[in-house]
Amino acid sequence: MYQINFNKPEHVHFIGIGGISMSGLAEVLLKAGFPVSGSDALPSPLLDHLASLGADIAIGQRAENITPGIRAVVYTAAIHPDNPELSAAKKAGLPLLSRAELLGEVMANYEVSAAIAGTHGKTTTTSMASHILLAADMDPTVSVGGILPSIGGNIRVGHSPNFITEACEYTDSFLTLRPRIGVILNVEADHLDYFKDLDAIADSFHTFASRISPDGVLIINRDTQKFREVTAGLSCRILTYSMNAIADYMASDIAFDEKGCASFTCLEFGSPLGTFKLNVPGIHNVSNALSAIALGRVLGIEPETIAEGLASFVGVDRRFEFKGKMNGTAIIDDYAHHPTEIKATIQAAKACPHRELWVIFQPHTYTRTLALLDEFAEALSLADHVILADIYAAREEDIYGISSRDVAEKLARLGTDVYYFDSFEKIEQFAREHCVDNDMLITMGAGNVTNIGPALLSRKIIH
DSSP states (O other), X not given: OOOOOTTSOOOEEEETTTSHHHHHHHHHHHHTTOOEEEEESSOOHHHHHHHHTTOEEEESOOGGGSOTTOOEEEEOTTSOTTOHHHHHHHHTTOOEEEHHHHHHHHHTTOSEEEEEEOSSOHHHHHHHHHHHHHHTTOOOEEEEEEEEGGGTEEEEOOSSSEEEEEEOOGGGGGGGOOOSEEEEOOOOSOOTTTOSSHHHHHHHHHHHHHTSOTTSEEEEXXXXXXXXXXXXXXXXXXXXXXXXXXXXXXXXXXEEOTTSEEEEEEEETTEEEEEEEEEEESTHHHHHHHHXXXXXXHTTOOHHHHXXXXXXXXXXXXXXXXXXXXXXXXXXXXXXXXXXXXXXXXXXXXXXXXXXXXXXXXXXXXXXHHHTHHHHHHHHTTSSEEEEOOOBOTTOOSOSSOOHHHHHHHHHHTTOXXXXXXXXXXXXXXXXXXXXXXXXXXXXXXXXXXXXXHHHHHTOOOO
């Protein structure tokens, strides 16, 4: 496999350079002196940013974008085998790297690397940990799967041996990494278009954990499904944290403020480490914070500095993000697209002042909706009212015999006030007519449901 050599920068081309992770890796190479080019289907602020750093950006993917002088080509899992640029690169005999392979090679250039994995919570926890390292003046390089306001985007290039990234399990992509510190937040059924079942997912996480340096550390949620299977036979040190069991790091004296944000005492090996205040809502973020605290302690950071870093973290785009008010209704946008995430988001919302809670949910992928149909209905039923949009297909075709109407039927049987509409326009009109002062409305999902909030805010009406 082609080896990225930071001491000998060569021209690297990215197919799909506008993706959140691809753009971050491209920026790392740009700031290390690599000539970078890339293409994507549509213009975006991320592409504009890369161009301002010197990247040669093409809109549209064509064979002629593979020019003489390119020494390696990076592609994402979303790129089809018949992609014209990929085909041209193969024809030219150029080395090919997947996005995950490039991430592993970038990580190898850092002495202290941390990879945060889990079915959900990766972006938030990576961001929390990044704030802790920044508070400690450790000047980390950060790669996060969302827009983190404190670093002005999804990437921060530092000048220290410290590198922190989130690690995605889809298509086993995190198995290209060899971190010194690994974090596993949870292991649950997801991505069942790739994994056969939960046992296969647990096996993948075990392989990820086994790739941690023997002198390194695995920080893992003791409440994780298949905990014993994931941790069996590891050569690295294992630290645990938990909200429900005896573990190395635990939370006690949890209290919530009027915004649903927690403060708590962290117990380290049974003794109080200190009091920590969060500025993101929900009990699930206490769990996320415990893992970030443990990571900070592994790196030798003092409790007071960890507390400072956590307090400075106010969230990531699309993670319980307040967008504005429509005639008194607070509009929140959230990326939740797995039942556990949905449940956590709704529970966080319930801790905030509001009259009625409305959730506009767009299921993400047919396979996930089919496999977790009952779990989706159970999680969504925690809201007062649910409005369903059509499934966002992403990479899939509509061949599974499942639709949002099936989710609606399940919710109706549970006694939930539920509505289904076949267009965003109808959803927006319904929301304008029914949401009133002091209600809360959450647009929820990993697809383009995020566009509904701005549309509502731009076309306010007086009830």
